[in-house]
Amino acid sequence: MALPSTDAGTAISTRASRRCTGTEVLPGRALPIIGRGMIRPAMMALLAAALAACSAPDPKISARDGWARETGASKVTAAYVTIENRGGADRLTGVRSGIGRAELHESTMEDGVMRMRPIDPEEGLVVPSNGKLVLGTGGAHVMITGLKRPLVAGDRFSLTLEFARARPERAMIAIQPAVAAPPQ
Missing domain, CATH: 2.60.40.1890 (PCu(A)C copper chaperone)
Structure with a gap:
């Protein structure tokens, strides 16, 4: 793919920006992305799992x-x-x-x-x-x-x-x- 031609002194940005919708798609893969709205539920799930593990004492x-x-x-x-x-x-x-x-x-x-x-x-x-x-x-x-x-x-x-x-x-x-x- 050819780059666009520019006049001398003109800069071209090579950065792309976009918003994530929850899943990034790569060739042959889907990777979940934790966005702002997902951090709190993820932390609550982690806390619940930790409390469940502590609720029953180990048998002796x-x-x-x-x-x-x-x-x-x-x-x-x-x-x-x-x-x-x-x-x-x-x-x-x-x-x-x-x-x-x-x-x-x-x-x-x-x-x-x-x-x-x-x-x-x-x-x-x-x-x-x-x-x-x-x-x-x-x-x-x-x-x-x-x-x-x-x-x-x-x-x-x-x-x-x-x-x-x-x-x-x-x-x-x-x-x-x-x-x-x-x-x-």
Whole structure:
């Protein structure tokens, strides 16, 4: 494109001016432009997001009183533990163990028959704010199948408890004699 010719001493402006309408269009792209009218809504959205993040305190999870019964030749056991939370509500969504395949299960009485079902990880189990979740006999518990070795009274193993918000928490499980009542 040829530049217009000028007489000597005449200046040509090379600056272009235009108003932005909210989106600048470049070849193959559209870039949003924050104009004067957009700064306040953008700041309000940022403030709302920051306040929402601060509204629920982080969960502070700990696990205690973990136990399971010795297994003998069985390749299956249930483990029980108390989970304490000194912060915002959370959900127990899963469990892992190096001694076998671990899952969250729940036992319920239906028509006089005790039934057990796995708990959906998406649903999980609520660990209330400043409260506790007890995984115990006759209710929610950890089911471990495919044990790699027999569990003997006096031994211990660990479980890793997984949560929706909190970091994974390690729970130590003490093996009790098969005829033992739950520890008090």
